[in-house]
Amino acid sequence: MRRPLAVAVLGAAMLTAVSLPGTAAQAADPAPAVSKVADTALDSQALYFVSYNGLVNNISFQKNGLLTYKGYQYATWYTADRSAVVARRALGSSSWQTVKLAHKLRYNDSHNVISMGVSKTDGRLHLNMDSHSDGFFYVKSAAGLLDDPAGRAWTPTEFGGVQTTLDGLGLTSQFTYPQFVTTPEGRLQLSYRVAVSGNGRNALAEYDGTKWTALGEWSSSTGTYTSEHGSSTARNMYLHGIDYSADGRLHAFFTWREQNGAVMCNGGGITNHDTGYVYSTDRGRTWRNNAGAVVGTTGGSDKVAVTDAGLVADPLNPDHSLMNQESQATDSASRPHALISYVPGRFTQCTTNYVNDRTANGRVFHVRKDITTGAWKKTEIPVPLNSSQRTKLVLDKYDNAYAIFPFGRIAAASKASNYTDWKTLYDGSGLNAFGEVVIDEMRLKQDNVLSIMYQQKSSGTTPSPIRVVDFSLPQ
Secondary structure (H helix, E strand, O other): OOOOHHHHHHHHHHHHHOOOOOOOOOOOOOOOOOEEEEEEEEEEEEOOOOEOOEOOOOOOOOEOOEEEEOOEEEEEEEEOOOEEEEEEEEOOOOOOEEEEEEEEOOOOOOOOOEEEEEEOOOOEEEEEEOOOOEOOEEEEEOOOOOOOHHHOOOOHHHEOOOEOOEOOEOOOOOEEEEEEEEOOOOOEEEEEEEEEOOEEEEEEEEEOOOOEEEEEEOEOOOOOEEOOOOEEOOEEEEEOOOEEOOOOOEEEEEEEEEOOHHHOOOOOOOOEEEEEEEEEOOOOOEEEOOOOOEEEEOOOOOOEOOOOOOOEEEOOOOOOOOOOOOEEEEOOOOOEEEEEEEOOOOOOOOOOOHHHHHHHHOEEEEEEEOOOOOOEEEEEEOOOOOOOOOOEEEEOOOOOEEEEOHHHOEEEEOHHHOOOOOEEEEOOOOOOEOOOOEEOHHHHHHHOEEEEEEEEOOOOOOOEEEEEEEEEOOO
16 A cells, blocks of 8 residues: 655654664764863063064974873973973963073074973973074983873972983084974974075984984975076975874975075065975885875985975965965874965065065965865965964864964864864954964863963063963863
8 A cells, every 4th residue: 555645755754863773863073162261370471572573482383382291281481581491280270380491592583492392202301492593402301200290399300401412412503493293102203404594404303212313304405496586496395393193194284485585576575485295104214295105215315305296285486475384283084284374366466575465464274185085175264364473273173173373363164164164263352462372282182172372462572471371172
């Protein structure tokens, strides 16, 4: 007997609405959201001076100025008397314990940052500091200090003396941009630049819990790059970051900076061009382009070069004041994401003052592997930059993306929209943040809390407070 059509349709509707036995209905992942839960003081009198449009205590390319490990959070900065300081707190506490290290910042140079790293093999905290195209200063804690924080006193005696080598390993007399990253096995790697802006190479060293080893340089400064205006035969690769994803790959987005200003339309711009991408499947020993072809060997004669094919994720000529060292992250599926910023062509095809032009018309873009096609995709974030400075990228445990703009503003987009629904979630009100901020990447991965270290605005060289603000993300 044929059922009436209305009954058949109703039955079908009921079948789709009710879960079958043994199955569970899948709730949609939550949309991105931030909720401010704490804002604590590190130092009421932190060192303050503006250099390269930034502050030495809050340059966003620090990796890491703020980190979390085994229930404690660690921060580092220069205080008003120029001393390097390292502090810790138990998560959830507003009280920080501080140790002043036996080193004072030499120059008023905002690139001379302090970066921290954790060697999980022996529970040490490592710090590299005060270097910009010259020598560096290095300190490491006693073994096990980070493995038993509640049982170990936070005192200067837990830290070794200040060194100008890595336990006797001298790397280069022209050292810049220390970034620590931990391998999946728990070894600690140090990324750095050899030589100077416009003519430098990226390199790696590795600590296995016993000794440091120099792995060598992996990017090239040679080769000819030609724009519509002229050519350059020297450059350096500026990293947006260096990060291991869940599958063990080591990812690096970058821009090139040419030495010869002839490649620009105007001398007031900046010679950065193109957003590139490489990855390594062997802990940084060899590097591959987007197609998987090996394009460089660390410590070998063949290094990643501007003339290599398949490096460009987003092409852009040097006429738009593209920022170097912006930000990157990887999602739960090990897909790479980056933020880049520049002045779009709808405003001008030739920037003539990169600070003024970026402040007036700079925009931030989200570059990533498309969820469905795997091709590179770029989305403009509809929030004016209003600054010449950098924006940080983080992803929550649901792979929603968050952009932390200068002054502590936060915008976000959902994975569900394929990262097309960007909107402002927090306008930075009340922070009085100077500009760039530092992010605790390790805490975000651990408990989905976004900790941001920022320094408040001041004038001249008048010290100002440096603070950590915490935001809860969707749980």
